[in-house]
Amino acid sequence: MIGKYKDDGCCFYFLFSLLPVVIFSHHYSHIYSTKYRVEERLDEYSQRFDVVLLGDGDLSYVIALLNELVGEGEGGAGGGNGAS
């Protein structure tokens, strides 16, 4: 799929949910951990998302992918805005 992005000259949108903001609320952590367990949702997430990132990690994977798509990383398409 990344190849198709590159063929199109990286002419794409980047959509983000509120995800960049992490709420550090210890008050609710016990509720979340019992109500929404990763194991219970992994199957459905794997079917619906192309890539599932586990853990409350940083955005390094997304940044590396984005850099590759816009041509700033290894094997990038070259020339970020191909539509221009």
Add this chain to the structure above:
Amino acid sequence: MEDWVREAHELLIEYNFRRSLLPTAVRNAHLAVREGCQEIMDVSERAAVPLLIFSAGIADVLEEVCRQQLSKPLPDTVHVVSNRMLFSSISSSNTKERNQGEEKDKEVLVGFTEPVFHVFNKRAASVLDSSSYFHQTDYEQRRNVLLVGDSLGDLHMSDGLDAKEILRIGFLNDR
């Protein structure tokens, strides 16, 4: 869901929420941007990739979080799709004599922009016609989408865009 969001908005209006309270409220809310967020904004700006941030919360809050925690202002390539506060100034005849801080202190919340966004309708289709953001330069010709979310509802964020390929990345956490 829409009723629930509207009622929450009404409460803020009822209690005369002032714009000047926003920075302090955000600072005291223990919010933090995920590591790498600034770098994504930078790539978006450098490569002229339109970056849409969807939130069923409040755009003004999200932007204030970014203002406080990112090292640079949001670039023009970034667009926040969310509920936006509408403020009204309580004016007096001595407007010229007031400084900017006092002006902000007089701005009281009177409403929110339409449509109301909630977890089940935060999608591009909701703003495609109303927002000039989508009509600038080459945005309308873009056919590929890189979608990042952490809930199944986020999969619909691209609804309304004329997308040929959508690469969906999901964060799955215990929460």
